[in-house]
Amino acid sequence: xxxxxRELFRVAWRIQQALQxxxxxxxxxxxxxxxxxxxxxxxxxxxxxxxxxxxxxxxxCREELRCSLxxxxxxxxxAIQQLQDQDTETRDVPIRDVYEELLALQSEFDNTVWDIPxxxxxxxxxxxxxxxVHFGPFKIVLHWGCLxxxxxxxxxxxxxxxxxxxxxxxxPHVHAGSLCEGDGKTPIRKAxxxxxxxxxxxxxxxxxxxxxxxxAFVRIAEWxxxxxxxxxxxxxxxxxxxxxxxxxxxSECGVSCAACDGLLCNECRGAxxxxxxxxxxxxxxxxxxxxxxFCQECLTDGECDECRKxxxxxxxxxxxxxxxxxxxDATVHSVGLGxxxxxx
Numbered sequence: 001x002x003x004x005x006r007e008l009f010r011v012a013w014r015i016q017q018a019l020q021x022x023x024x025x026x027x028x029x030x031x032x033x034x035x036x037x038x039x040x041x042x043x044x045x046x047x048x049x050x051x052x053x054x055x056x057x058x059x060x061c062r063e064e065l066r067c068s069l070x071x072x073x074x075x076x077x078x079a080i081q082q083l084q085d086q087d088t089e090t091r092d093v094p095i096r097d098v099y100e101e102l103l104a105l106q107s108e109f110d111n112t113v114w115d116i117p118x119x120x121x122x123x124x125x126x127x128x129x130x131x132x133v134h135f136g137p138f139k140i141v142l143h144w145g146c147l148x149x150x151x152x153x154x155x156x157x158x159x160x161x162x163x164x165x166x167x168x169x170x171x172p173h174v175h176a177g178s179l180c181e182g183d184g185k186t187p188i189r190k191a192x193x194x195x196x197x198x199x200x201x202x203x204x205x206x207x208x209x210x211x212x213x214x215x216a217f218v219r220i221a222e223w224x225x226x227x228x229x230x231x232x233x234x235x236x237x238x239x240x241x242x243x244x245x246x247x248x249x250x251s252e253c254g255v256s257c258a259a260c261d262g263l264l265c266n267e268c269r270g271a272x273x274x275x276x277x278x279x280x281x282x283x284x285x286x287x288x289x290x291x292x293x294f295c296q297e298c299l300t301d302g303e304c305d306e307c308r309k310x311x312x313x314x315x316x317x318x319x320x321x322x323x324x325x326x327x328x329d330a331t332v333h334s335v336g337l338g339x340x341x342x343x344x
Contacts, residue, residue, distance in 0.1 A: 011114045011121070012099035015144045018119075019093050019195050022148045029082040032075035039068040093195035101197040108198060119145035123201050124158070128171065130211040131220045135161050135171050140204050147192060155179045155204065163218040164225045171208060172216035172223075179207060182215050228253055229265040244268035244280055259283035259295065274298030274305070 042065035049058035106112045111124040121142045128135045136159030146152045154177040157170035166175070173180040181188055184207050191200040213219050229247035240249045243262035254263045258277040269278050273292035284293040289307030298304055303311070 007114075008102050009095075009099055011116065012095055012102055014116060014119070015121070015197070016093055016095045016098045016195070018144045018147050019098075019193075022193065029079035030075075031079060032072050035068060035072040035075055039065060039072055042068055098195050098197070101195060104198040105201060108202065119143060121197070123205075125205050125208060127159075128208050130172065130209075133161075133220055133223060135159075138171070138174075138208055140201055142197070142200070151178060152192070153179075153200075153204070155208065163223050165218055165222065169217045172211055172213075172218060172220055173207060175217045179204060180215055180217065181207060182212065229267070230254070242268055257283055272298055 042061050046058060046061035046065055049055075049061050102112075105123065109123040109125075113122045114120065115122075121144060123140050125138045125140065127137050136157060139156045139158055140153060141156060142153045143149075144152070155171070155174050156177055157174070160170045163169040168176040173182075184203050188200060188203050191197075191203060211220065213221075225248060228250040229242060229245075230253035231250060240251070240254055240263055241247065242249055242254065242265040244264060245268050247265050247267075249263065249265055254265060255269055255278050256263055257269070257280040258272075259279055260283055262280050264278070264280055269280065270284060270293055271277065272279055272284060272295040273287075274294050275298055277295065279293075279295055284295055285299060285302070286292065287294055287299065287304040287307055288302045289311070290304065292304065294304050300308060
């Protein structure tokens with residue numbers, strides 16, 4: 001046995017000792033007592049309904065009994081699975097198995113490093129690329145001295161490409177060296193408790209190579225910044241903002257207000273009903289006549305040109321009607337001037 005093999009055997013022995021000292025808190029399976037009581041209740045009600053000839057009630061009770069039994073069976077199967085999982089987690093791990101795991105680990109990863117005083121075992125992944133975004137390689141560090149902790153390992157970016165919104169996020173599923181395990185949580189725990197070191201590192205690497213937008217600390221679409229309010233594309237780290245709602249805008253989107261030059265997104269900008277130029281809400285007013293929005297240049301005394309013209313036309317028509325009425329009234333009075341009413 002050469003020096004490296006002896007060193008590897010020492011590491012295997014240390015890890016095997018750490019595995020033996022881990023106290024696995026095994027939860028006691030919950031028995032389906034409530035579901036069983038529920039099934040007994042509906043069975044009793046079904047019998048009563050049949051004895052009294054309540055056919056409709058009997059059908060309903062029988063259906064409720066069937067549903068209760070299905071729930072009962074499902075909960076019983078869950079309890080059985082929990083017992084089986086405990087059987088696999090508590091087995092002793094021979095030192096030969098741990099040694100072979102370390103050999104397999106070296107064949108899977110080009111760079112496997114251990115530090116006995118620090119009680120760490122490290123591997124290096126290849127550069128990670130997700131949706132054409134390069135995140136660089138990651139170092140997975142297992143601390144075998146604290147295997148009984150909730151997460152006895154960390155994931156460290158070697159060429160960190162950090163999210164613009166959070167410097168602690170170096171991967172969509174890594175925040176401050178902590179991996180969001182998702183569905184891999186249980187398999188990772190089992191692999192560690194059973195001493196399957198190679199499987200543990202492979203599982204962590206697989207999660208790093210997989211992207212799930214729904215569970216990401218920062219989505220890839222927003223890695224370099226927030227999504228543009230208008231087009232939805234990712235903005236660059238130095239981005240513009242809508243002066244009204246403060247929403248992010250890419251360099252291709254956003255229109256300036258013709259009056260104050262404020263930058264506006266699609267939701268916040270409007271147009272003058274008269275000149276059709278773009279304005280923000282602060283630089284337009286409603287016409288007192290038609291209530292449409294107009295810029296200050298298109299309003300006179302609070303009214304637009306059309307409303308003022310309509311008011312002027314209405315006033316002229318009123319004056320003309322008044323003049324015509326007065327003329328007709330004067331004619332009637334002149335015709336009757338100097339005449340005396342003669343009784344019949």
